Amino acid sequence: MRPLVHRPPGSLRTRLILGVTVLATAAVLASQLIGFAVLRSWLLDRVDQQLADFHPPTRAYTDALRDDLPDARPGAGTLPSDFRVYFYDSEGRRLNLSMGTGKRAGPRLPDSADGLRLREARPASVPAADGDSNWRVVRYSGPDGMSAVVALPLDTVEGALSRLGWLNLGLLAVTVLGLIALGRWVVRLGLLPLTRMERTAEDITAGDLGLRLTDTDARTEIGRLGRVLNTMLDRLQRALREGEASEARMRRFVADAGHELRTPLTAIQGYAELALRPEARSEHERRQANRLIVHNAERMSLLVDDLQLLATLDKEPSYRREPVDLLSLAADAVSAAALHGTTHPVDLGPLRTEADPTGTDELELVETVGDPHRLRQILENLLSNARTHTPPGTAVHIRVGTGRQGRTGASTALPEGAPVAVVEVADEGPGLRPHDAAHVFERFYRADPSRSRAHGGSGLGLAIAATIAEGHDGRLELDTAPGHGCVFRLVLPNLPAEWRTDGAADS
Structure with a gap:
């Protein structure tokens, strides 16, 4: 058994031309066959009508018998046109006398009426006695049990149909050749947008990722395909850019983490080696070295804890779900800040709105749903950031209320018009430049180019x-300008009505 060989399909252009040609050829051939059949039926109907209009007279039957007598002189009657009439006697024998003349051979008729197989007055076609022509014959009953067969030749009909057949064959050949030539041009013109798409795709594959398909008419199939492909290319290019940015952030993250860990490790190693030297050290020097070792170990431990916390929040964040009074959290944060010293005075007030920019309204109860421990951690981080990056004596204001969203955020904005709860931490420090404000929520980012730890923590x-806020379906925002301080705004969804009705929900 021969193995099956898979042959690849031809090009789309070839298949379209072949398909159109086959369909058009079939349509032309079908119309020609229908026309041929209709014309043949019409011509045969005319011959049949002529046969139906001619009936041999009664005298013709009598003359046929008389001429058939042994003593009679045989002869033939003369008929107009090409009619031929043949007689059968009452016993079914064909008589010698026939009416009609002509050079062509008559129809092939049997010697016995039993072999005619013709029904009364129903025309039928029979071959000629000699040659390839045919006759149209009809049988009529005569007096005294006799019968007659009237015949007309079909030479005219067959000649006309033969000429028509050759004409149709020529027209079919011309039509097929014309369809192939015209179909190639039409298909090439119709597939021109696909050809342009192919060239554009080749250029994109060569590295020009900024190219896009130009045929994007939504009213055509190729245009809709072009729009879909352009959308796909945009998404792929955006994914590539995001991948490159993510890779760059990862490299920067690893470098920053290594830089942050190297400093305390170097300090610990240096002081440890110093402590192991055999030279005698004073008690004060040993205590100083031990204190620096502990300080750097604590610094490294805090950094590792922060990294572990970020990894946990990114992987599978787990937050409690319960009503949280943001006003109480803010008051606790103010109290805790007072315990850290008085270098940065912190106060608590209502949220300033456009209707009341001075903030003279009374403090209001502002609630949301979330994890109180994590939300308190946000406020502590914001306050620590304000103390770290502003000069001593700079005032820090915490404002609580419901209101607006800012300009720069760490994540996407909340739905338009959704009720939100807001906690602001504003300072009167030097503020940030727009470039620094755009990157301030990135990991290990510091506005200080020197990366000195004296001007900030680990970053x-x-x-x-920002990660905790996003995990609570909220966001962190920043309003700042050089010389105008920073306003960090925690925006969270307001407490839903069902929580207000039911009290608390299971965490």
Whole structure:
């Protein structure tokens, strides 16, 4: 058994031309066959009508018998046109006398009427006695049990049909050749947008990722395909850019983490080696070295804890779900800040609105749903950031209320018109430049180019706060300008009505 060989299909252009040609050829051939059949039926109907209009007279039957007598002189009657008439006697024998003349051979008729197989007055076609022509014959009953067969030749009909057949064959050949030639041009013109798409795709594959397909008319199939492909290319390019940005952030993250860990590790190693030297050290020097070792170990431990917390929040964040009074959280944060010292005075007030920019309204109860411990951590990080990046004596204001959203955020904005609860931490420090404000929520980012720890922590506090806010379906926003301080705004969904009705929900 021969193995099956898979042959690849031809090009789309070839298949379209072949399909159109086959369909058009079939349509032309079908119309020609229908026309041929209609014309043949019409011509046969005319011959049949002529046969139906001619009936041999009674005298013809009598003359046929008389001429058939042994003593009679045989002869033939003369008929107009090409009619031929043949007689059968009462016993079914064909008589010698026939009416009609002509050079062509007559129809092939049997010698016995039993072999005619013709029904009364029903025309039928029989072959000629000699040659390839045919006759149309009809049988009529005569007197005294006799019968007659009237015949007309079909030479005219067959000649006309033969000429028509050759004409149709020529027209079919011309039509097929014309369809192939015209179909190639039409298909090439119709597939021109696909050809342009192919060339554009080749250029994109070569590396020009900014190219897009130009045929995007939504009214055509190719245009809709072009729009879909352009959308796919945009998404792929955006995914590539995001992948490159993510890879760059990862490299920067690893470098920053290594930089942050190297500093305390180097300090610990240096002081440890110093403590192991055999030279005698004073008690004060040993205590100083031990204190620096503990300080750097604590610093490294805090950094590792922050990294572990970020990894946990990114992977599978787990938050409690219960009503949280943001006003109480803010008051606790103010109390805790007072315990850290008085270098940065912190006060609590209502949220300023456009209707009341001075903030003279009374404090209002503002509630949301979330994890109180994590939300308190956001406020602590924001306050720590304000103390770290502003000069001593700079005032810090915490404002609580319901209101607006800012300009720069760490995640996407909340739905338009949704009720929100807001906690602001505003300082009167030097503020940030627009470039720094756009990156302040990134991990390990510091506005200080020197990366000195004296001007900031590890650079993870705002990233942790933004991650927790996003996990509560909220966001962190920043309004700032050089010389005008910073306003960090925690925006959270307001407490839903069902929580107000039912009290608390299971965490």
